[in-house]
Amino acid sequence: MAKMADVARRAGVSVSTVSHVINGTRYVKDETRELVLDAVRETGYTHNTVARSLKTSSTLTLGLAVSAVGNLHFAELVSAVDAATRASGYTLLMADTHDDPAEELSVVRTLHERRVDGLLLATAAGPRGAALRYVKNAGLPTVLIDRCASPAFDQVATANVEATARLVDHLADLGHTRIGLVAGRRGLRTSGERQRGWKRGMERKGLTASDDLVAVGDSQAYPAELATERLMAGPDAPTALVSGNNQMTLGVLRALARLGRKVPSDVALCAFDDFEWADLMHPAPTAIAQPVQETGRRAVELLMERIADPEGERRTVLLEPTFVHRESCGCSPSA
Numbered sequence: 007m008a009k010m011a012d013v014a015r016r017a018g019v020s021v022s023t024v025s026h027v028i029n030g031t032r033y034v035k036d037e038t039r040e041l042v043l044d045a046v047r048e049t050g051y052t053h054n055t056v057a058r059s060l061k062t063s064s065t066l067t068l069g070l071a072v073s074a075v076g077n078l079h080f081a082e083l084v085s086a087v088d089a090a091t092r093a094s095g096y097t098l099l100m101a102d103t104h105d106d107p108a109e110e111l112s113v114v115r116t117l118h119e120r121r122v123d124g125l126l127l128a129t130a131a132g133p134r135g136a137a138l139r140y141v142k143n144a145g146l147p148t149v150l151i152d153r154c155a156s157p158a159f160d161q162v163a164t165a166n167v168e169a170t171a172r173l174v175d176h177l178a179d180l181g182h183t184r185i186g187l188v189a190g191r192r193g194l195r196t197s198g199e200r201q202r203g204w205k206r207g208m209e210r211k212g213l214t215a216s217d218d219l220v221a222v223g224d225s226q227a228y229p230a231e232l233a234t235e236r237l238m239a240g241p242d243a244p245t246a247l248v249s250g251n252n253q254m255t256l257g258v259l260r261a262l263a264r265l266g267r268k269v270p271s272d273v274a275l276c277a278f279d280d281f282e283w284a285d286l287m288h289p290a291p292t293a294i295a296q297p298v299q300e301t302g303r304r305a306v307e308l309l310m311e312r313i314a315d316p317e318g319e320r321r322t323v324l325l326e327p328t329f330v331h332r333e334s335c336g337c338s339p340s341a
Contacts (some may be wrong), residue, residue, distance in 0.1 A: 008049040011315035016045035021311035067097045069117030072128040073105040078252050079279055086302025107131035118146055124309040128152045147312040151305040153195040160312055162305040164296045165324040166199035173276040174207025177246040180336055183213055186237045186244030188254050190225040200250050200278055223254040230257030252279035270336035280330050289333035297325045
C-alpha cells in the first residue's frame with residue numbers, strides 16, 4: 007500500500023505539503039497541488055487511507071517539551087514552533103521540563119497520554135535518558151529540537167561547535183591569549199558542544215585551553231555571576247570572556263560591573279545567543295545569533311514527515327548561526 011512519503015517523492019515535494027493538499031489544512035499553490043494530485047493517482051494512494059488514519063489515531067495536536075521558564079532562547083523557540091504548528095493545521099500543547107530528567111519524563115508521559123500525534127523535545131537527559139526510551143518504546147513520532155542527543159531520532163539544532171570557535175578566533179585575532187569561558191550546565195548537549203568549540207578555537211590559535219579558564223555558569227544568570235567572579239579572581243585573570251548563552255551573559259555583565267571591570271576596555275566579551283534588544287545595550291555585545299525561526303519551522307516539518315511515515319530515515323539537521331559583530335569585543339562599531 008502506498009504511503010504519503012511515496013506520494014511526496016513522486017511529486018518532488020515534502021510530506022507536509024502532501025498532507026496539506028490531502029487534508030486542506032493550508033493553502034498550496036495550484037501547480038504544486040496538481041503535482042501532488044497526479045502523484046496520488048499514480049501511486050494509488052487514496053483519501054480513504056488518510057481518513058482511516060485520522061479516525062483511529064489523529065488528534066491534530068503536537069507536543070512540545072522544553073525548559074521554558076526563564077530561558078530567553080526557548081521562549082523565542084516556543085513562539086517559532088507554535089507558528090509553524092498552526093500553519094500546519096495543528097494545535098500545540100507545551101509542557102515545561104525545567105531541564106530536570108525526572109520532570110522531563112513526567113511531562114513527556116503526560117503529553118503522550120493526551121494523545122498528541124507527535125512530540126518535539128529539547129532533552130536535558132541525553133541519549134540514555136528515560137524520556138527518549140519512553141517515546142521509542144511507545145512508538146511516538148519524536149523530533150529532538152535544539153539539542154541533538156541521538157541519531158536514532160530526527161533532530162534539528164544549531165551548529166554550536168564551530169560557531170563558538172569563531173568567537174574565540176575573533177578574540178585571539180584581537181591579541182587576547184587568556185580567553186575564559188563561562189560554560190553552561192554540565193550534562194547538556196549544547197553546553198558540551200560550546201565548550202568543545204572554545205577548546206577548538208584556543209588550540210587552532212596556539213593558545214592553552216587550561217581548566218582554570220573555564221567556570222560553569224549553570225546556564226543561568228546568577229550562577230554565571232559567581233562563575234565570572236571566580237574566573238576574574240586570580241592573578242592571571244582572563245582578558246577576554248566567552249559567555250555560553252544569553253542568560254549567562256547577563257550574569258557575566260553584572261559580575262564585571264560589580265568588580266569594576268569595564269567592557270571592553272578591561273575585559274572583552276563575546277556571547278553565544280543574541281538578544282532582540284542587544285543593540286540597545288552599551289557596549290552592544292558581539293554575539294552568535296541562532297536561527298530560531300528556521301529551527302522551529304524545520305523541526306515541525308520533520309515531525310509532520312515522521313507522523314506520515316514512521317519508518318522513514320532519521321535525519322539530523324544542523325543550522326548555521328550568524329556572527330553579529332558589535333562593540334563588546336573591543337572593535338569599533340564600523341569594524
